[in-house]
Amino acid sequence: MSESKSKRLPLEGVRIADFTWAWAGPYATELLAFLGAEVIKIESGKRPDHARIRSLTLGLSTKSLDSSPVFNDLNLNKMSLALDLTKPKAIDIAKKLVAVSDVVAENYRPGVMDKLGLGYDVLKSIKPDIVMLSSSALGSKGPESGYAGFAPTFAALGGAAHLTGYPDKRPVPLMGSSDLRSASTSAFAILVALYHRACSGEGQYIDLSSTETIAINISDSIIDYMMNGRVAVRKGNRDESMAPHNVYPCKNDRWVSIVIATEEEWKSFCEALGNPAWAAEERFSDAHRRWLNQDEIDRLIGEWTIKYTHYEAMELLQKAGVAAVAALQGVEMYSDPHLKERDVSVQVVHPNVGKRVALGPPWKFSKTPARVKHCGPLLGEHTDYVLGDVLGMSKSEIKALRESGVLT
Amino acid sequence: MTNTALVGLKVLEFAQFVSGPYCAKLLADMGAEVIKIEPPLIGDSARKREPFLDDVPGLERSGFFLFLNTSKLGITLDPDTATGRDIFLRLVAYCDVLIEDNPPLFMKERGLDYENLSKINPRLVMTSITPFGQSGPYRDYKAYHLNSYHGSGVARVLSSILPKETPVPVKGPGFLGDMDAGLCAATATMAALYSRLFSGDGQHIDISKQEALMALERVEMGMYGNEGETKFSTVFMQQMVGGLQRCKDGYVLITLGGDHHWEGLLKLLGDPEWSREERFQGELGKYKYAEDINGYIADWIKDYTKEELYHRCQKLNCPIGMVTTVADLAASRQLESREFFGEIEHPVMGQVRCPTSPYRFSETPHRFQRPAPMLGEHNEEIFVGRFGYSREDMMRLRGAGVI
Numbered sequence A: 001m002s003e004s005k006s007k008r009l010p011l012e013g014v015r016i017a018d019f020t021w022a023w024a025g026p027y028a029t030e031l032l033a034f035l036g037a038e039v040i041k042i043e044s045g046k047r048p049d050h051a052r053i054r055s056l057t058l059g060l061s062t063k064s065l066d067s068s069p070v071f072n073d074l075n076l077n078k079m080s081l082a083l084d085l086t087k088p089k090a091i092d093i094a095k096k097l098v099a100v101s102d103v104v105a106e107n108y109r110p111g112v113m114d115k116l117g118l119g120y121d122v123l124k125s126i127k128p129d130i131v132m133l134s135s136s137a138l139g140s141k142g143p144e145s146g147y148a149g150f151a152p153t154f155a156a157l158g159g160a161a162h163l164t165g166y167p168d169k170r171p172v173p174l175m176g177s178s179d180l181r182s183a184s185t186s187a188f189a190i191l192v193a194l195y196h197r198a199c200s201g202e203g204q205y206i207d208l209s210s211t212e213t214i215a216i217n218i219s220d221s222i223i224d225y226m227m228n229g230r231v232a233v234r235k236g237n238r239d240e241s242m243a244p245h246n247v248y249p250c251k252n253d254r255w256v257s258i259v260i261a262t263e264e265e266w267k268s269f270c271e272a273l274g275n276p277a278w279a280a281e282e283r284f285s286d287a288h289r290r291w292l293n294q295d296e297i298d299r300l301i302g303e304w305t306i307k308y309t310h311y312e313a314m315e316l317l318q319k320a321g322v323a324a325v326a327a328l329q330g331v332e333m334y335s336d337p338h339l340k341e342r343d344v345s346v347q348v349v350h351p352n353v354g355k356r357v358a359l360g361p362p363w364k365f366s367k368t369p370a371r372v373k374h375c376g377p378l379l380g381e382h383t384d385y386v387l388g389d390v391l392g393m394s395k396s397e398i399k400a401l402r403e404s405g406v407l408t
Numbered sequence B: 001m002t003n004t005a006l007v008g009l010k011v012l013e014f015a016q017f018v019s020g021p022y023c024a025k026l027l028a029d030m031g032a033e034v035i036k037i038e039p040p041l042i043g044d045s046a047r048k049r050e051p052f053l054d055d056v057p058g059l060e061r062s063g064f065f066l067f068l069n070t071s072k073l074g075i076t077l078d079p080d081t082a083t084g085r086d087i088f089l090r091l092v093a094y095c096d097v098l099i100e101d102n103p104p105l106f107m108k109e110r111g112l113d114y115e116n117l118s119k120i121n122p123r124l125v126m127t128s129i130t131p132f133g134q135s136g137p138y139r140d141y142k143a144y145h146l147n148s149y150h151g152s153g154v155a156r157v158l159s160s161i162l163p164k165e166t167p168v169p170v171k172g173p174g175f176l177g178d179m180d181a182g183l184c185a186a187t188a189t190m191a192a193l194y195s196r197l198f199s200g201d202g203q204h205i206d207i208s209k210q211e212a213l214m215a216l217e218r219v220e221m222g223m224y225g226n227e228g229e230t231k232f233s234t235v236f237m238q239q240m241v242g243g244l245q246r247c248k249d250g251y252v253l254i255t256l257g258g259d260h261h262w263e264g265l266l267k268l269l270g271d272p273e274w275s276r277e278e279r280f281q282g283e284l285g286k287y288k289y290a291e292d293i294n295g296y297i298a299d300w301i302k303d304y305t306k307e308e309l310y311h312r313c314q315k316l317n318c319p320i321g322m323v324t325t326v327a328d329l330a331a332s333r334q335l336e337s338r339e340f341f342g343e344i345e346h347p348v349m350g351q352v353r354c355p356t357s358p359y360r361f362s363e364t365p366h367r368f369q370r371p372a373p374m375l376g377e378h379n380e381e382i383f384v385g386r387f388g389y390s391r392e393d394m395m396r397l398r399g400a401g402v403i
Helices: A001-009 A024-034 A069-074 A088-099 A120-126 A151-157 A175-198 A210-229 A263-272 A286-294 A294-305 A310-319 A338-341 A383-390 A396-403 B017-027 B062-066 B080-095 B104-109 B114-122 B147-149 B152-161 B177-200 B209-232 B260-269 B282-288 B290-301 B306-315 B326-329 B333-337 B379-386 B391-397
Strands: A014-021 A038-043 A080-084 A103-106 A131-136 A204-209 A245-250 A254-261 A322-329 A345-350 A353-357 B010-014 B033-038 B072-076 B097-100 B126-128 B203-208 B243-249 B250-254 B318-320 B341-346 B348-356 B359-361
Touching: A001 B290, A014 A024, A014 A338, A024 A038, A024 A069, A024 A103, A024 A131, A024 A175, A038 A088, A069 A345, A069 B209, A069 B282, A080 A383, A088 A120, A088 A383, A103 A175, A131 A175, A151 A175, A151 A210, A151 B250, A151 B318, A175 A204, A175 A210, A175 B177, A175 B209, A175 B243, A175 B359, A204 A210, A210 B062, A210 B177, A210 B326, A210 B348, A245 A294, A245 A310, A254 A294, A254 A310, A263 A286, A263 A310, A263 B333, A286 A294, A286 B243, A294 A322, A310 A322, A322 B147, A353 B209, A383 A396, B010 B017, B010 B080, B017 B033, B017 B062, B017 B072, B017 B097, B017 B126, B017 B177, B033 B080, B062 B147, B062 B348, B072 B379, B080 B114, B097 B177, B097 B282, B104 B126, B114 B126, B126 B177, B147 B177, B147 B209, B152 B209, B177 B203, B177 B209, B203 B209, B243 B290, B250 B306, B260 B306, B306 B318
Parallel strands: A014 A038, A014 A103, A038 A080, A103 A131, A131 A204, B010 B033, B010 B097, B033 B072, B097 B126, B126 B203
Antiparallel strands: A204 B359, A245 A254, A254 A322, A345 A353, B243 B250, B250 B318, B341 B348
């Protein structure tokens, strides 16, 4: 009996009214859409999602609102309802949609949803057990709650930029991944709230700070400051105590990472290198000395690795039980035999963008496999479906709305 | 009583260091009961990881271990002993979730793989977190955090975008990639638990750290896959108007998402003469002459502190972020007002100020149920209290190296 039931995707039957835009919001609901949720994106051509127009980090601008590969990649499996939220009738429709939804997600600046008349208190009165998540640069309360930012801003404000990069070079704002970290946190929070709702019947409001989604990841350094007053600095690829601990150059401008954590690994490493004379020198004879002399040791290892491809170095050292991994680059993500066997990428066909490869969901479930079903929606592609099938409006009602410019 | 989201959920953690423990901690701080298994005597390897209170190492002195294991119960157990194995299986039968991070062969060789455990507990959600996942040619390869980070390609993506800052690919801060994998695993675990509410079935979740990290650069990876590498290596950040700029006491980061942000920036700069030059008009002109514009910006902002620039510019509606240190975070009024930091009272470390969570739930708030467990702290509570062993049994089990 449970065969068909358990094949159901985890979030089948969950509807999400998705007011998010850019990257940090849409990737959160995309993850939930991978899990089977019905995600309806509420958007307008009058103030389009900027992922439909450009990318700050990739230097991309698009020909039309319906031809952005970036938007497609962050909005897979979703539907699009075109709604000009500056019009009162549009707000009515949004409320009707919320009334039949389980989750509302948004990442406007704090206060915008309230001004639109779509704040949590209002939505809660329409749908008492709604789960609403607001994601913003610094959270919806506090002295800096009105401040805005993009992914690199979060990395800067969250303390990650200062700790990424080389000591003699500028800090590195982690770029797009900070948005996706924030989004992943949002998806987790929504799932926790949905679980609680299913058990208790209670909905709730979640206020998420993108800056804090980054800061939480450097808790080790934060606690070091709190306990010992130390202000951490960036150290490239190096570790506090392990050495060798770095990436090393290989043939064809590629790199291999090597980490030696134990004495046993060091011995295996030396053996794999054919026990070169330098490895037996006094200055490398224990972990502490290797750490102190790591500039030298890194240089010597680099002279060995450069003779190999990153794959060859990985194979040679892994065989000896040493943690060495090829730093994959670009198109290798799609040709690597391991990633290929694990089906990490899928093909998506978009009417304007064409055939694209995209990464699939980051999890493998044995019974309820999350999946990419279809490409990101064209702007307003599902307006008729949502208004007609989901909200039960008649064709003439929809026609009237369209004529009055609400559905743009 | 405090309302918690995951009350009643029982989680068994058989994992060490960062990813597995962080995954379980995320659930524990939201109300789940997590029973953490540690190897007898030596404990989780994170206990040996700095920061230590006063820089003095000790099994109960790691602030990092403390952070990663809040709200959990801790027991010691060696499943490689026959009795230890029996107890492990009893725990599996008792719990809803098993989070583990052992090499795939390790679990299989001991008959502790999902196939076997699901026979004992068909409702079990088992989450396995490993460097390369449960299948594929690299399945049994060894990888530490640095290896996973670079193996995922995310560092190389960054060095394409920011070649000046990272001519050699560089990892993120601390154990960023391991934390990412922990969050990814916690998300999948919640999805499986939600699914189980309706289907009644447990299942196995396979998390590859490599894939968890790759996912965070999915857009850039998509560009690689479709456009190839040459087109992607455009050095866009260098052409960005604003971008990372040095100021009096550090760096600020200026990102302009549209004309209104540009106008805010110009107000900050006092509506300068140069901004009216014909060539800088329009979006294209700005990008084309970004270097010149950035020269003007740099010249102006070098006299101001990051804090001044941050607040003044944000108030003019232009998104600017300051590059913060941990000291800045600890002093942040915004983080303070949102109670991002909480106090944990630990028997050895005393009061420790510690990050809480990035989310505020209106009804079921994040909460530290207790500090991280001391090694074997809850042996008696679990073995005697829940499983009916006697104190004498405990003594013998300890002598036999089982607990």
